[in-house]
Amino acid sequence: MQSSIPRRHALALLAATSAAMPVASxxxxxxxxxxxxxxxxxxNKLVAIVNSDIxxxxxxxxxxxxxxxxxxxxxxxxxxxxxYWRTATPDxxxxxxxxxxxxxxxxxTDKIGDYRGVTFVVGSSxxxxxxxxxSTVINRPGQPGADTQWIxxxxxxxxxxxxxxxxxxxxRLTQRQDYSSFIAxxxxxxxxxxxxxxxxxxxHH
Numbered sequence: 001m002q003s004s005i006p007r008r009h010a011l012a013l014l015a016a017t018s019a020a021m022p023v024a025s026x027x028x029x030x031x032x033x034x035x036x037x038x039x040x041x042x043x044n045k046l047v048a049i050v051n052s053d054i055x056x057x058x059x060x061x062x063x064x065x066x067x068x069x070x071x072x073x074x075x076x077x078x079x080x081x082x083x084y085w086r087t088a089t090p091d092x093x094x095x096x097x098x099x100x101x102x103x104x105x106x107x108x109t110d111k112i113g114d115y116r117g118v119t120f121v122v123g124s125s126x127x128x129x130x131x132x133x134x135s136t137v138i139n140r141p142g143q144p145g146a147d148t149q150w151i152x153x154x155x156x157x158x159x160x161x162x163x164x165x166x167x168x169x170x171x172r173l174t175q176r177q178d179y180s181s182f183i184a185x186x187x188x189x190x191x192x193x194x195x196x197x198x199x200x201x202x203x204h205h
Contacts, residue, residue: 034154034159039152042066042070043122043136047119047120050112051116070159070160070161072162073097073104075160075162076100076163080176081096081179081190082179084180084190099197099201103200106201120137120139123137130153133151133165136149136150149164150163151163
C-alpha cells in the first residue's frame with residue numbers, strides 16, 4: 001500500500017529522526033562495518049595460506065604471524081581462566097598465558113592440513129556486548145557450509161578476534177568451562193592446570 005505521507009513531509013520526518021539518533025548509533029554502525037572489513041581481510045589471508053600448495057610446515061609458519069597480529073590471544077586466555085585469573089599470582093598468570101599461547105597455536109595449526117579448497121562468505125554483523133559479531137559461512141569441498149561467527153573486539157586499540165562461535169557454541173566459553181571444572185576438581189589451585197597444559201604441550205606431536 002502506498003504511503004499517504006507527502007514526500008516532503010517524509011523527508012522532513014527522516015531528517016528529524018536521523019538528527020535525534022544518538023551519536024553512539026552512528027559509531028555502532030561504523031564499528032560493524034569495520035569489523036566486517038577486518039574479517040574479510042583476515043579470512044582472505046587465512047584462506048590463501050590454507051589453499052596454497054606450499055608444504056604443511058610452511059603453512060603453519062606463515063599462519064603464526066597472522067595469529068599474533070589479528071587474534072587477541074591474551075584476552076582469550078584471561079577469559080578462559082575465568083574467575084581464577086583474579087586468584088592466580090602474577091607468576092602463575094605469566095606462565096599460564098605463555099602456555100595458553102602454545103596450546104592455542106597447536107590447536108589451530110594441527111587442523112590446517114585438513115582444509116583445502118576452502119571458501120568463505122562474509123554476512124551480516126551485529127553488536128555482541130561491547131564487541132561485534134560477524135557472521136560467515138565457511139565452505140569446504142564435499143562438506144555442508146559451516147555457519148560461523150567471529151567475535152571482534154577493539155579493546156586493544158585495533159580489531160582483533162576474541163572468540164569464534166560455531167554451531168551456537170562459543171569456543172572460549174567452552175574452554176573456560178573446561179578449565180574451571182579442572183581447577184575445581186584439583187583443589188582450586190591454578191598450578192594443577194599449568195602442569196596439565198605443560199604436559200599437553202610436551203606430548204604434542
